[in-house]
Amino acid sequence: MPELRKDPVVGRWVIISTERSRRPSDFVQESVKPRGGACPFCAGNEDKTPPEIFAYRPGDTSPNSQGWTLRVVSNKFPALQIEGGLGKEGEGLFDLMNGVGAHEVIIETPLHDGTLATLSTAQVADVMWAFRERILDLRKDPRLEYILIFKNHGEAAGASLEHSHSQLIATPIVPIMVQEELAGSAQYFGYKERCVWCDVIRQERQAGARIILENEAFVALAPFAPRFPFETWILPVAHRSAFEEIENGEVEQLAGLFRELLRRINQVLRDPPFNFIIHTAPLKEGPLEHYHWHLEFMPKLTRVAGFEWGSGFFINPTPPEESARFLRDAGR
Amino acid sequence: MPELRKDPVVGRWVIISTERSRRPSDFVQESVKPRGGACPFCAGNEDKTPPEIFAYRPGDTSPNSQGWTLRVVSNKFPALQIEGGLGKEGEGLFDLMNGVGAHEVIIETPLHDGTLATLSTAQVADVMWAFRERILDLRKDPRLEYILIFKNHGEAAGASLEHSHSQLIATPIVPIMVQEELAGSAQYFGYKERCVWCDVIRQERQAGARIILENEAFVALAPFAPRFPFETWILPVAHRSAFEEIENGEVEQLAGLFRELLRRINQVLRDPPFNFIIHTAPLKEGPLEHYHWHLEFMPKLTRVAGFEWGSGFFINPTPPEESARFLRDAGR
DSSP: OOEEETTTTOOOOEEOSSSOOOOOGGSSOOOOOOOSSTTTTTTHHHHHHSSSEEEEEEESOOOTTSSSEEEEEESSSSSSSSSSOOOOOTTTTTEEEEOSEEEEEEEHHHHHHTTEEEEEEEHHHHHHHHHHHHHHHEEEEEEEEEEEEEEEEGGGGGSSSSSSSEEEEESSSSOOOHOOOOOOOOHHHHHHSSSHHHHHHHHHHHHHHTTEOOOOSSSEEEESSSSSSEEEEEEEOOOOOGGGGGOOOHHHHHHHHHHHHHHHHHHTTTTTEEEEEEEEOOOOOOOSSSSSOOEEEOOOOOOOOHHHHSSSSSEEESOHHHHHHHHHHHTT | OOEEEEOTTTTTTEOSSSSTTOOGGGGGOOOOOOOOOOTSSSTGGGGGGOEEEEOOOOOTTTTTTSSOOOEEEEEEESSBBBBOOOOEEETTTEEEEEOBBBBEEEEEOSSTTTOOTTTTTTHHHHHHHHHHHHHHHHTTTTTEEEEEEEEEESEEEESSSSEEEEEEEEEEEEEEEEEHHHHHHHHHHHHHHHOOOHHHHHHHHHHHHTTEEEESSEEEESSSOOOOOTTTEEEEOOSSSGGGGGOHHHHHHHHHHHHHHHHHHHHHHSOOOOOEEEOOOOOOOOOSOOOOOOEEEEEEEOOOOOOHHSSSOOOOSSSSHHHHHHOOOOOO
């Protein structure tokens, strides 16, 4: 019998299908293989990108030259532009504003075929530090309300360049998915006086069936009502509403856990395309008791796209208990 | 300068990108061509599908034999099952229920290479009549709350069989996208005492820039804040909250307009994969003053998938005024 499951935060129901149940080997494989060739993100091609905004590089090297281990540059084809005012206006009953914001690219390694799964834990930790640095810098801009950090890995997941990179989009509005999470978690908090994600972590650790990996500071789990096969969330165990509240010792732990998750995903699903998105509190909120930042990781395994987009109704052929078991077993 | 635009019903902001602006010929073409071969939906293969639930066929032919012009059957791999009770329960803080519901396939033509764009208007009207018949039948089941009618056309849009068909999923819950539309439109009605979609139709007809096609009963337009390039909505001009309220003369008009839209889409975008979804009121609501049923049509032209799914934040490289103009001009 298929099951209908409800996400406890946003109230979204998903169908966990049994008739269509799928094991890892049943998914169409569109694996990600580096092709090489002229790449603007490779060491030596620093002049092929917009100027460097931030970098980890030895003190004796100059910006936009070789020697860096991580670089942040503006996206060459930005979705939003940093110059100008918001110019909010109406058009009859419609609302619009100028597309003011930032669109940056975090080049995670100078090596063309490095990935978050093959880089060292220290290098992955540097990626996380770079996210934090950019958030702390951009939040000074009063026009900005939110910072979205995400990665498209593989062409099928929307990546246009294969060299390992993440992206950052800073927006003058709070994305609707975050608004929904804020509203749902505030409602839960109003009733229970507890953070819903803290409650989820507690219950899931006790039950165990959907836990994939954990360490002192972070837990990786398959959510109860996942939209996609092998959807995985990483949450800080201690309550924190914003990513940039992350502390010194925690960054290494996040990097180690995330890297291990990716290695297992690659082992079980043969290097699939994927996306991840960091869900964090809006910039102008102080620390929130009801919101808990987390990273949502989604391999791109199925093509049932437009219908789900259009209805908000998801059919997932892989129960989260099964995906969690595959990923737990991969560690043995 | 890119623009941020807000959907007036659900409050979703989208970026209308200018740096990435794209014309129809810029999209990767993954066009849909019939391949032929053994097909369970073709005339003569009636025994390859579950038994017929409904059909248009001459009076002297018997169910599950040849002679039909349209057939409705259960999906062979249903996402939901018609037997059983809801069995609502909790699992700690989580909620779930049995996957009770219906999952049907509307086989739109006995011919393997017919499509809604090439069938006659009368045949397309029959498809619409079949939708209505199935809704009127299924709404008698007190376990059901909502009926989703949609089509995946082409493999890239999630179709697993190429023979022209639509699908119907009847669910014991109201999908979240519909809940959001109900909430947003109720809020607008509370303030203005008018239906927001009626206001949109009035304003768009006056402005003209986003109108694609219209006849006495229906209008096809590019929405002000579209998530996808060439996204198009078809709305009844007279206020109606549910699809099944459609009247006799209106079905022909809907069929004619939809068929003409598809012809123009195929001309401009070279037979792209697409999805459409009918957004209609929940089954247990009477006629609603604030909700207005409509059909949302989305060609599948871009691959920027996971990020949009995960954030609810869309970047659209084609302004709706441009897509509307291309589709208007295609009619000349």
